[in-house]
Amino acid sequence: MKNASAAVLILLMPLADAGPSAGCARSADANAPTQQGENRAELVQIRAKSIWVGDGAKIEDGVLLVEGGRIRKVGRGVELDSRVPLVEHYGVITAGIVVCNAQAGAAGEAFDETRALLPEARIADAFSPEHSDFDRAVAAGITTLVLAPTAENVAAGLSAAVKTAGGRVLQREAHLLLSFSNAALDKGDAGFSFFFGAADEELAQGGRPEDTESSRRGARAPTSYSGALAELEQRLARPEGAFSRIARGDLPVILEAWERHEVMRAVRFATKHKLKGALRGASLASDPTVLAAIQASGLGVIVGPFELGQPTAALESVRALTAGGVPTAFALGGSEASPEQIRLSAALAVQAGADAAAVWRALTIDAARVAGIEDRVGLLERGRDADFVLWSGDPLDLRSRVVAVYVDGNLAHGDAR
Amino acid sequence: MHLSWILLSLLGSSTSALALQDSDPAPDALFVRGERVILSPDREIAGGAVLIQDGKIMDVGADVTAPLGARVLEGKVVVAGFIDGWTTLGLSSETAADQQTSPASRTTDGLDPWIALAERREALAAGVTAVRSQAGLRAYFGGLGVVLRADPALFWESEASGLLSPDACVGASLGLPRFGNLPDVFERVAEVERLAARIDAGRRYHEAEIEYRYALAEWEEAIAEKLNGLEKDAKKARKDREKKLKEAEEKGKEFKDEKYKEDKKPKAPRYEEDDAVMARVAEGEIALVVEVHRAEEIRNLLAATSGFDRLRLVLSGATEALPFAEELVTRGIPVMVWPAPLGPARPSEMKRHDLALAGELDRAGVQVLIGSGGAAQARDLRLLAAIAVGHGMDPKKALEAITSAPASVFDLEGRIGTIERGAEADLVILDGDPLDSLARIRFVVSAGEVVVESKE
Numbered sequence: 001m002k003n004a005s006a007a008v009l010i011l012l013m014p015l016a017d018a019g020p021s022a023g024c025a026r027s028a029d030a031n032a033p034t035q036q037g038e039n040r041a042e043l044v045q046i047r048a049k050s051i052w053v054g055d056g057a058k059i060e061d062g063v064l065l066v067e068g069g070r071i072r073k074v075g076r077g078v079e080l081d082s083r084v085p086l087v088e089h090y091g092v093i094t095a096g097i098v099v100c101n102a103q104a105g106a107a108g109e110a111f112d113e114t115r116a117l118l119p120e121a122r123i124a125d126a127f128s129p130e131h132s133d134f135d136r137a138v139a140a141g142i143t144t145l146v147l148a149p150t151a152e153n154v155a156a157g158l159s160a161a162v163k164t165a166g167g168r169v170l171q172r173e174a175h176l177l178l179s180f181s182n183a184a185l186d187k188g189d190a191g192f193s194f195f196f197g198a199a200d201e202e203l204a205q206g207g208r209p210e211d212t213e214s215s216r217r218g219a220r221a222p223t224s225y226s227g228a229l230a231e232l233e234q235r236l237a238r239p240e241g242a243f244s245r246i247a248r249g250d251l252p253v254i255l256e257a258w259e260r261h262e263v264m265r266a267v268r269f270a271t272k273h274k275l276k277g278a279l280r281g282a283s284l285a286s287d288p289t290v291l292a293a294i295q296a297s298g299l300g301v302i303v304g305p306f307e308l309g310q311p312t313a314a315l316e317s318v319r320a321l322t323a324g325g326v327p328t329a330f331a332l333g334g335s336e337a338s339p340e341q342i343r344l345s346a347a348l349a350v351q352a353g354a355d356a357a358a359v360w361r362a363l364t365i366d367a368a369r370v371a372g373i374e375d376r377v378g379l380l381e382r383g384r385d386a387d388f389v390l391w392s393g394d395p396l397d398l399r400s401r402v403v404a405v406y407v408d409g410n411l412a413h414g415d416a417r
Numbered sequence: 418m419h420l421s422w423i424l425l426s427l428l429g430s431s432t433s434a435l436a437l438q439d440s441d442p443a444p445d446a447l448f449v450r451g452e453r454v455i456l457s458p459d460r461e462i463a464g465g466a467v468l469i470q471d472g473k474i475m476d477v478g479a480d481v482t483a484p485l486g487a488r489v490l491e492g493k494v495v496v497a498g499f500i501d502g503w504t505t506l507g508l509s510s511e512t513a514a515d516q517q518t519s520p521a522s523r524t525t526d527g528l529d530p531w532i533a534l535a536e537r538r539e540a541l542a543a544g545v546t547a548v549r550s551q552a553g554l555r556a557y558f559g560g561l562g563v564v565l566r567a568d569p570a571l572f573w574e575s576e577a578s579g580l581l582s583p584d585a586c587v588g589a590s591l592g593l594p595r596f597g598n599l600p601d602v603f604e605r606v607a608e609v610e611r612l613a614a615r616i617d618a619g620r621r622y623h624e625a626e627i628e629y630r631y632a633l634a635e636w637e638e639a640i641a642e643k644l645n646g647l648e649k650d651a652k653k654a655r656k657d658r659e660k661k662l663k664e665a666e667e668k669g670k671e672f673k674d675e676k677y678k679e680d681k682k683p684k685a686p687r688y689e690e691d692d693a694v695m696a697r698v699a700e701g702e703i704a705l706v707v708e709v710h711r712a713e714e715i716r717n718l719l720a721a722t723s724g725f726d727r728l729r730l731v732l733s734g735a736t737e738a739l740p741f742a743e744e745l746v747t748r749g750i751p752v753m754v755w756p757a758p759l760g761p762a763r764p765s766e767m768k769r770h771d772l773a774l775a776g777e778l779d780r781a782g783v784q785v786l787i788g789s790g791g792a793a794q795a796r797d798l799r800l801l802a803a804i805a806v807g808h809g810m811d812p813k814k815a816l817e818a819i820t821s822a823p824a825s826v827f828d829l830e831g832r833i834g835t836i837e838r839g840a841e842a843d844l845v846i847l848d849g850d851p852l853d854s855l856a857r858i859r860f861v862v863s864a865g866e867v868v869v870e871s872k873e
Contacts, residue, residue: 133761307757308757308789308791308793308794308797308800308801309536309789309791309792309793309794309795309796309797310793311793312535312539333760334760334762335760335761335762336760336762336763337758337760338758338759338760338761339758340758340772340804341758341760344758344800344804347800347803347854347855348797348800350854350855351543351797351800351854351857356855394855396854396855397803397853397854397855398800398803398804398806398807398854399803399806399807399812399852399853399854400807401807401808401809
């Protein structure tokens with residue numbers, strides 16, 4: 001690989017002047033996505049009761065061999081490397097969970113109140129990989145997050161796919177986020193303020209933080225669905241920057257749309273401009289008309305996060321979408337969501353009738369597909385990033401625990417004997 | 418023929434005594450067979466059956482046979498219906514969120530059989546057959562909570578069949594937002610003191626009632642004695658009185674009848690409905706369920722209530738209860754935990770919310786219950802118990818936390834929460850372990866009726 005030697009140089013420089021802990025793992029250079037892994041000769045070999053490849057295949061008493069941050073071998077009867085100790089795991093190994101739409105470590109940066117359209121804003125420039133959100137995500141078995149700005153803006157900016165341990169950026173510009181949700185309209189209304197960071201006190205004061213500043217400022221344009229749509233149409237008519245890339249099909253989109261009419265509007269827009277990507281929301285996708293429109297558009301859908309008592313209709317949308325062949329992924333949302341909610345969301349979808357195997361794919365390889373990183377993560381296959389989780393049992397059974405998590409071949413959480 | 422079955426029949430249940438033989442038809446009976454029948458969290462039989470008639474469990478065991486004509490249900494695992502000890506099911510959101518309730522407010526008054534039908538059916542379909550419902554759930558005092566059946570149909574039939582207990586507990590809370598305002602630390606301390614004063618008022622009310630009862634009995638005895646004496650000397654007494662009356666008339670004086678000290682009938686204490694309810698709480702007749710989260714409030718509450726020997730305190734939420742585990746064990750105080758994932762933005766009293774709490778309290782020896790804390794949330798009770806297991810709770814204890822433990826806290830032991838002879842026929846039949854979140858529910862039996870059947 002041509003990049004490899006360049007990566008060595010990049011890696012060595014910070015090592016030389018700042019010591020080993022400084023730069024390498026935290027590097028946010030997207031052009032050298034594998035620098036950390038490829039320069040590590042570290043070997044890990046684990047034998048487990050069951051290894052889930054992620055495509056449906058389950059290898060009983062299989063061995064997973066990791067070298068240099070990549071998966072070197074996976075299978076039954078893999079020849080063991082005598083140089084490294086063998087880790088025995090009496091449970092399940094799966095690929096790490098991939099979550100689309102999260103605001104971990106970028107809470108305050110996830111939206112900009114001043115302008116409705118910020119198509120070039122990159123969340124990759126804003127997140128903090130040291131944030132404890134990432135530790136919590138890793139502890140819940142999540143190894144990759146697609147950080148995305150929220151639906152507060154009509155064009156909210158560019159999402160990024162990042163690893164939860166080490167902060168490595170897999171995809172610096174993963175999607176352009178466009179919002180068809182009323183949350184992006186009329187910012188004078190405090191009704192759609194999300195709670196970020198240290199909002200505890202305000203929350204405790206009995207509800208949402210007071211949005212006095214934006215109330216003083218008054219409404220921010222556009223304030224209507226038609227206004228927002230006209231604005232987007234205009235940008236696409238004379239494409240430049242991120243808009244030119246989505247028009248060409250070089251950059252996928254995430255279209256935030258929750259209500260039925262919002263979803264239909266977003267789907268029409270995507271179809272008209274031949275946009276690739278996914279819808280975020282679409283909680284009524286179990287409605288046959290909505291489902292058919294989504295299917296015809298070729299868009300995927302990012303669902304959730306679901307909470308206790310989530311209305312059944314939203315849960316049933318997962319069954320409808322996965323059974324209908326729509327690429328489905330799960331979202332985590334803002335700071336009101338816990339990483340633990342990702343498996344709860346999945347379990348709720350299964351209880352509402354979704355196929356467990358399809359739900360598991362939505363947590364891994366399908367999410368990677370939606371994020372455009374399906375060649376790097378999501379499956380336990382030779383050559384892919386060594387992101388995997390050791391579970392005490394079936395990961396969709398909430399009784400199962402995370403025993404250990406590896407990201408890029410490194411133990412990121414828990415302990416493996 | 419099962420001997421115990423004969424005995425049971427002989428003991429005069431409504432079925433036709435001895436006549437019920439294997440071959441005898443019992444067309445309205447329900448027969449549930451399971452590869453595993455979980456009688457209680459720590460007792461199960463492999464390959465057993467449950468016989469149900471008239472809404473009650475008639476027999477259970479490995480060798481129970483189906484009477485002719487009985488409907489037979491089969492499944493992998495049979496377990497008692499789940500009990501959610503922390504809901505507002507059957508109440509309007511206004512009733513549930515009422516902040517002005519008092520100890521004597523009765524949840525029964527707010528029950529609306531038409532409210533939240535979908536939520537109740539979904540809870541039932543998820544195996545939750547009974548719930549504690551509480552008006553004023555987050556009020557300072559929520560009043561008398563009820564245990565009702567999740568099945569709305571039963572409530573329409575008659576209140577008695579829908580309501581398992583009209584006064585299961587008194588609900589209260591400490592340190593929660595009041596009318597949208599978070600009480601400061603002094604107000605929170607004062608809340609604990611007021612709660613203790615309320616319990617004390619209940620105790621004094623109870624003592625006053627007892628004193629009154631004794632005094633009344635004494636008085637009645639004294640009166641009876643006096644009357645007896647008077648009757649004996651009635652003639653003499655009448656003559657004496659007439660004589661005195663005559664003398665008084667002659668002298669033109671006013672005549673006064675002799676006063677007896679027994680004339681003073683003891684006065685009953687003035688009826689105070691809140692105190693009357695708190696008297697039952699102070700006497701441990703019903704449990705006091707207090708939602709409390711912060712360590713300060715828990716510490717103060719434990720200190721303030723330590724003098725009430727009979728009080729049956731139950732903590733709910735109890736985010737920071739772990740440091741007090743030892744005292745909770747010594748005093749036999751159960752804790753109702755809410756193991757739901759919470760993000761970083763959370764109510765300040767739950768800042769230290771931790772999914773491991775249920776397991777840690779359990780390991781410390783505390784009796785743990787698991788509740789969902791809402792209406793629609795009751796549906797997901799089983800998943801909450803699974804989350805608790807995933808964070809270190811013993812699986813048997815987690816099952817106990819949603820079956821027999823709430824039954825015992827709300828004084829419904831032997832009626833719900835376990836599979837035993839004579840208990841209400843509330844059963845869940847699943848294709849896997851009850852707490853396996855991948856297991857699906859095949860049937861739900863509520864009060865002997867098959868109310869849920871999965872289509873698959």
